[in-house]
Amino acid sequence: MEKKRGQSKPFFLSSSSLSRSCITPTAKYHSSWHPVPPFLLTILLCHYTKPGSQHMLAPRGSVAKEGDVVLLFRGHLQFTPLLLQRGAMLHCKDGKFMHDDIIGCPLGTRVMGRSNLKNDPRGAPSVLVMQNCADLWTVAVPHRTQIIYDTDIAVIVFNLRLRPGHRVAEAGTGSGSLTHSLARTVAPDGIVYTYDFHKKRCLEALQEFRRNGLPASLVRCNWRDVCVTASGSDESVMTGMQLPDAAQSENKGEDKEEPEPGYGLPKHHVDAVFLDVPSPWLAIDNVLHVLRPGGMLCTFSPCIEQTQRTAQRLRQAPQEFIDIRTVEVVRKFINPVCRKRNHSEGTEGESNNKPTCRFKFRPALVSMGHTAYLTFARRRLERIPVVDTVEASAAATNTASSSQDVTAGGGVNTGTI
Numbered sequence: 074m075e076k077k078r079g080q081s082k083p084f085f086l087s088s089s090s091l092s093r094s095c096i097t098p099t100a101k102y103h104s105s106w107h108p109v110p111p112f113l114l115t116i117l118l119c120h121y122t123k124p125g126s127q128h129m130l131a132p133r134g135s136v137a138k139e140g141d142v143v144l145l146f147r148g149h150l151q152f153t154p155l156l157l158q159r160g161a162m163l164h165c166k167d168g169k170f171m172h173d174d175i176i177g178c179p180l181g182t183r184v185m186g187r188s189n190l191k192n193d194p195r196g197a198p199s200v201l202v203m204q205n206c207a208d209l210w211t212v213a214v215p216h217r218t219q220i221i222y223d224t225d226i227a228v229i230v231f232n233l234r235l236r237p238g239h240r241v242a243e244a245g246t247g248s249g250s251l252t253h254s255l256a257r258t259v260a261p262d263g264i265v266y267t268y269d270f271h272k273k274r275c276l277e278a279l280q281e282f283r284r285n286g287l288p289a290s291l292v293r294c295n296w297r298d299v300c301v302t303a304s305g306s307d308e309s310v311m312t313g314m315q316l317p318d319a320a321q322s323e324n325k326g327e328d329k330e331e332p333e334p335g336y337g338l339p340k341h342h343v344d345a346v347f348l349d350v351p352s353p354w355l356a357i358d359n360v361l362h363v364l365r366p367g368g369m370l371c372t373f374s375p376c377i378e379q380t381q382r383t384a385q386r387l388r389q390a391p392q393e394f395i396d397i398r399t400v401e402v403v404r405k406f407i408n409p410v411c412r413k414r415n416h417s418e419g420t421e422g423e424s425n426n427k428p429t430c431r432f433k434f435r436p437a438l439v440s441m442g443h444t445a446y447l448t449f450a451r452r453r454l455e456r457i458p459v460v461d462t463v464e465a466s467a468a469a470t471n472t473a474s475s476s477q478d479v480t481a482g483g484g485v486n487t488g489t490i
Contacts, residue, residue: 137178137202142284144209145170146201152213154205156284168198180204205285207253217274218247221349221373224404225444226254232449233345233369235259240342242363243267244299244356245349245373249278253285255347256292265291266343270298299348300355342368349373353448354386361393366455370394372448380446387450394450401446406437 137143137157145153147167155163161172170186178184186198203209211223221229229251235241235258243252246269255265269275279294342365348356353372360370370387374380380399387394410433 135180135204137175137180139176142205143175143180144203144205144213146203150212152203152209153200154210154213154215167200170198170200175202178202207257210253210285211250214248214250216248217277220248220250222250222441222444224402224441225373225447226251228400228402228447229347229371229373230254230258232447233347233371235263235345238262239344240264241266241345241347242343243347243349245269245347246275246278246294247349249281251347251349252278252282252292253287256282256287260291263291264293266293266295268295268297268299270296272296299359300350300352345369345371347371347373351379352382353379354383357383357386361452364452366452368452370450370452373445374448375443375445377446380448383448387448393452395453397448397450399446399448401443403440403442405440407434408437409434 139157139159141157143155143157145155145163147153147165153163153165155172155175157172157176159173159176163170163172166189168186168188170184174184174186180202183199183201186200188195188197208223211220211226214220233241235255237259239259240263241255241259243255243265244267246252246267249267252265252267256263259265267278269278275294275296282292282294283289343363344365345368346360346364348360348371350356353374364370372380372383374383384397384399387397411430412433413430
């Protein structure tokens with residue numbers, strides 16, 4: 074990639090320059106000129122497919138506009154979410170970047186900024202403007218709580234058997250990392266019902282969903298404690314409240330989703346339920362109320378004691394859950410390292426005078442360890458009563474013979490006294 078320094082005018086990053094900038098994970102990511110890491114190549118190349126409107130679920134290849142939320146790639150796993158506004162400026166440790174320089178640029182453009190130092194030997198800083206998507210939002214999301222990362226998200230979405238058009242309920246909105254991935258999976262006709270018992274967190278998550286382009290018809294955020302059932306004594310907690318949504322308040326004629334009092338989840342059946350709460354075993358009664366037969370349940374528990382109590386509750390009466398299993402997802406990175414061969418290490422048929430390069434693979438020194446235990450269960454289908462075939466045939470024979478006797482007698486007693 075050609076290094077253009079000291080320019081405030083943005084220039085377009087072509088796909089050929091992207092492929093040349095992709096290198097193996099090394100310390101070069103932290104230099105003044107940040108190349109594009111390999112794991113972003115596929116995402117970046119998708120920006121050049123076809124134009125469309127800019128939001129999280131829009132087609133790739135759109136243009137950054139005022140009011141959009143874009144992600145600024147500043148280095149290895151360093152993303153900054155930015156709400157574009159005319160005349161505003163982003164001031165970070167890398168330098169200063171004007172919003173006006175970003176507005177109107179195609180997504181995938183590298184934008185030059187102004188250094189914080191008067192005579193910076195590294196030159197003018199630069200950032201890569203990227204479209205907001207669910208995968209990258211997990212890396213850039215502001216942490217209000219501990220979030221669920223992409224490794225666990227992939228296992229959760231796959232085992233819940235989600236597809237477009239499904240309705241899924243999530244308890245424990247938190248920072249909204251998983252909610253964005255669920256919405257992308259069930260879009261455009263599905264619905265994600267997400268709940269959190271903390272009102273402030275719920276309001277902040279609702280604002281993020283709308284800014285990121287997730288409409289009210291796709292994601293419905295509620296403030297509620299899903300572990301409280303209809304047999305509780307606190308009516309205020311049982312009833313709860315649904316957060317006001319501007320899109321729904323404007324359309325007075327539309328039906329507004331009102332969860333049933335006493336149950337934190339919608340009153341109609343959903344296809345899957347995800348529980349990220351401290352005591353998931355207390356919410357099983359609500360799950361039985363809303364989960365359709367054959368639907369999937371997933372619980373996210375950091376401690377093994379929570380998992381044990383949840384599995385014990387799932388096996389209790391009325392024994393509505395089958396295929397109960399718990400998994401732990403551990404990700405391990407293997408880094409390729411290129412090393413030059415010595416002259417004596419030349420293979421047969423190669424010139425020993427010319428050094429060659431060979432790759433070795435070594436595990437990363439720092440890997441992500443335990444995150445949580447994922448417990449999956451399927452609600453069994455409705456039971457069909459089984460009747461003994463011998464008894465059923467005998468009963469049918471007796472019924473037929475009695476009807477013949479009545480028919481032969483005309484239905485009247487012909488005997489004499």
